[in-house]
Amino acid sequence: MNKQAPEIIDSLEDWTRTHDCGSLRSEDVGKEALLMGWVNGRRDLGGLIFIDLRDREGMTQIVFDPNESPDCHASAQLLRNEWVLAVKGQVTHRLEGQENRELPTGEVELKAHEIKLLNQAETPPFQVDGIVDASETLRLKYRYLELRRPRVFDLFRKRHAMATAIRSYLNEMGFIEVETPFLTKSTPEGARDYLVPSRVNRGMCYALPQSPQLFKQILMVAGFDRYFQIVRCFRDEDLRADRQPEFTQVDLEMSFSDEEHVMTLFEGMMSKLFKSILGIEIKIPLPRLTYREAMDRYGTDRPDLRFGMTIRDISDLASQSDFNVFRRAIGEGGLVAAVVVKGGAESFSRKALDEFAGTITQYGARGLAWIKIKEDGWQSPIAKFFLPGLQESLAGFLGADPGDLVLIVADRPAVVRESLGKLRLEVARIMEIVNENSHALAWVTRFPLFEFNETEKRLTAVHHPFTAPLEEDLDLLKTNPEEARARAYDLVLDGAEIGGGSVRIHNIRVQKEVFRILGISPDEARAKFGFFLEALRYGAPPHAGMALGFDRLVAIFCGVKSIREIIAFPKTTSATCPLTDAPSRVDERQLLELGLSLQPDFV
Numbered sequence: 001m002n003k004q005a006p007e008i009i010d011s012l013e014d015w016t017r018t019h020d021c022g023s024l025r026s027e028d029v030g031k032e033a034l035l036m037g038w039v040n041g042r043r044d045l046g047g048l049i050f051i052d053l054r055d056r057e058g059m060t061q062i063v064f065d066p067n068e069s070p071d072c073h074a075s076a077q078l079l080r081n082e083w084v085l086a087v088k089g090q091v092t093h094r095l096e097g098q099e100n101r102e103l104p105t106g107e108v109e110l111k112a113h114e115i116k117l118l119n120q121a122e123t124p125p126f127q128v129d130g131i132v133d134a135s136e137t138l139r140l141k142y143r144y145l146e147l148r149r150p151r152v153f154d155l156f157r158k159r160h161a162m163a164t165a166i167r168s169y170l171n172e173m174g175f176i177e178v179e180t181p182f183l184t185k186s187t188p189e190g191a192r193d194y195l196v197p198s199r200v201n202r203g204m205c206y207a208l209p210q211s212p213q214l215f216k217q218i219l220m221v222a223g224f225d226r227y228f229q230i231v232r233c234f235r236d237e238d239l240r241a242d243r244q245p246e247f248t249q250v251d252l253e254m255s256f257s258d259e260e261h262v263m264t265l266f267e268g269m270m271s272k273l274f275k276s277i278l279g280i281e282i283k284i285p286l287p288r289l290t291y292r293e294a295m296d297r298y299g300t301d302r303p304d305l306r307f308g309m310t311i312r313d314i315s316d317l318a319s320q321s322d323f324n325v326f327r328r329a330i331g332e333g334g335l336v337a338a339v340v341v342k343g344g345a346e347s348f349s350r351k352a353l354d355e356f357a358g359t360i361t362q363y364g365a366r367g368l369a370w371i372k373i374k375e376d377g378w379q380s381p382i383a384k385f386f387l388p389g390l391q392e393s394l395a396g397f398l399g400a401d402p403g404d405l406v407l408i409v410a411d412r413p414a415v416v417r418e419s420l421g422k423l424r425l426e427v428a429r430i431m432e433i434v435n436e437n438s439h440a441l442a443w444v445t446r447f448p449l450f451e452f453n454e455t456e457k458r459l460t461a462v463h464h465p466f467t468a469p470l471e472e473d474l475d476l477l478k479t480n481p482e483e484a485r486a487r488a489y490d491l492v493l494d495g496a497e498i499g500g501g502s503v504r505i506h507n508i509r510v511q512k513e514v515f516r517i518l519g520i521s522p523d524e525a526r527a528k529f530g531f532f533l534e535a536l537r538y539g540a541p542p543h544a545g546m547a548l549g550f551d552r553l554v555a556i557f558c559g560v561k562s563i564r565e566i567i568a569f570p571k572t573t574s575a576t577c578p579l580t581d582a583p584s585r586v587d588e589r590q591l592l593e594l595g596l597s598l599q600p601d602f603v
């Protein structure tokens with residue numbers, strides 16, 4: 001018997017694929033087929049040899065019979081996982097009882113007559129098609145092996161389908177895709193810039209764009225009217241688990257329009273995406289909450305609306321109790337608020353409730369009060385502070401019935417809202433209240449224009465400095481700027497902010513006023529955005545826009561937890577790329593050309 005592995009052929013000669021590895025069905029039985037793909041696994045049963053051949057579309061079982069094609073069978077004995085093959089054969093039914101119901105091709109197999117070896121492969125560092133318990137670094141180093149799995153490929157097919165649907169929708173709506181520079185000047189989205197030193201202009205740097213914000217506004221001044229771009233943005237932030245230093249936005253801007261136009265446009269886009277990708281009809285117009293309402297009811301500006309359990313202000317009733325903690329909080333201008341966990345009385349032990357109390361200390365809360373409503377009254381450490389009549393009033397006000405659990409926090413309003421907002425999510429997670437296949441989209445509007453930055457001791461822009469104030473709050477810019485609200489809107493999906501935008505300032509006077517409030521001096525403004533301020537002088541039309549975080553949206557549509565799964569070559573949480581080993585040291589010569597030298601600590 002020939003024990004030599006078949007020779008690797010250099011050209012496909014006249015061999016052309018007739019099918020992919022996911023497409024043969026019982027209707028094809030009797031046909032000749034030619035497949036190409038990777039060896040996913042080999043089973044040698046003494047007589048017959050079976051090979052699962054894999055490509056991005058799926059897997060087909062190939063059978064090698066020594067009686068029918070002895071040469072082919074002999075070659076098959078030497079094949080290894082991940083070798084690349086071309087196989088000619090006849091489609092046959094699998095033997096009765098041998099069908100694989102899990103595989104779409106599982107009723108058939110290909111009886112091989114002839115094979116060509118297209119390439120060999122080293123033994124992979126982890127099994128390509130199996131449960132991977134390899135470390136993230138190893139998986140990213142060999143990311144191409146992970147991407148080789150059909151179910152991983154499917155994520156990218158979906159990503160592509162979403163990008164295609166978005167492009168075609170925006171095209172229909174009269175938007176044109178325009179590329180904007182990557183080598184540019186800093187854009188003020190509030191993160192640190194990635195800098196690129198210039199060789200030709202020594203001592204100077206470009207910044208990679210945090211977003212195309214200024215360019216898209218300038219395109220409006222240019223009369224482009226409707227711009228979009230599916231574009232990479234770069235932000236040098238400390239990485240949290242699910243952040244990437246470079247990420248993709250669906251970025252757009254439209255002229256002669258306001259928040260209504262932008263929101264309607266995105267509702268149309270969402271409705272199309274949900275329908276075409278997930279087969280879900282969403283109801284539009286989407287619900288809208290003001291920032292204030294979102295904070296009051298959900299304790300966050302990105303509420304998960306897939307379930308209720310809203311935060312209720314119970315300060316009035318709490319002030320009638322004898323519980324000092326409540327009375328003191330109210331006396332100090334604080335808030336007493338509650339969430340009702342329907343049917344939660346039996347779900348949480350005292351220990352679990354103590355753990356909740358521990359959890360919310362990280363948001364500044366000093367304690368958690370709880371009430372288990374029972375048929376025969378309250379079971380609660382604070383029951384004794386509420387006279388029976390007051391107990392009923394509170395339960396009645398909250399709509400709490402026997403079997404329910406009430407969680408209460410008393411503190412500064414911001415602490416109360418954040419703590420209850422986080423508990424609400426935690427309780428929903430533990431009780432599995434949310435159906436993972438359900439989705440809830442909503443707009444959050446009227447954000448504050450500015451917020452006080454404790455470290456810098458000054459006001460900063462909540463969205464970015466080009467966001468227009470609400471018309472009715474314009475006067476506040478002079479008197480109480482921190483109370484002014486913005487014509488900004490965020491799109492929230494299942495508790496994640498997936499996009500945001502605003503009506504822009506197109507009036508240079510208002511823009512200057514905003515810079516003044518932000519403590520940006522005229523000189524600094526000129527140095528940083530002089531080009532933009534100048535453009536605003538040349539007939540800027542009213543305009544508004546928005547950007548959608550495409551990676552997060554794809555991850556939600558794919559039902560995966562991390563955006564890293566739907567980025568072909570993601571970075572680790574320490575911003576490295578194990579595949580290419582970036583970032584890496586560069587030649588001394590390159591540094592010299594750039595006029596750079598490293599500080600001794602970094603050499």
Ligand code: ASP
Binds near residue numbers: 501
């Ligand atoms: N440039 C903004 C961002 O990246 C989006 C916008 O205002 O259009 O968040």
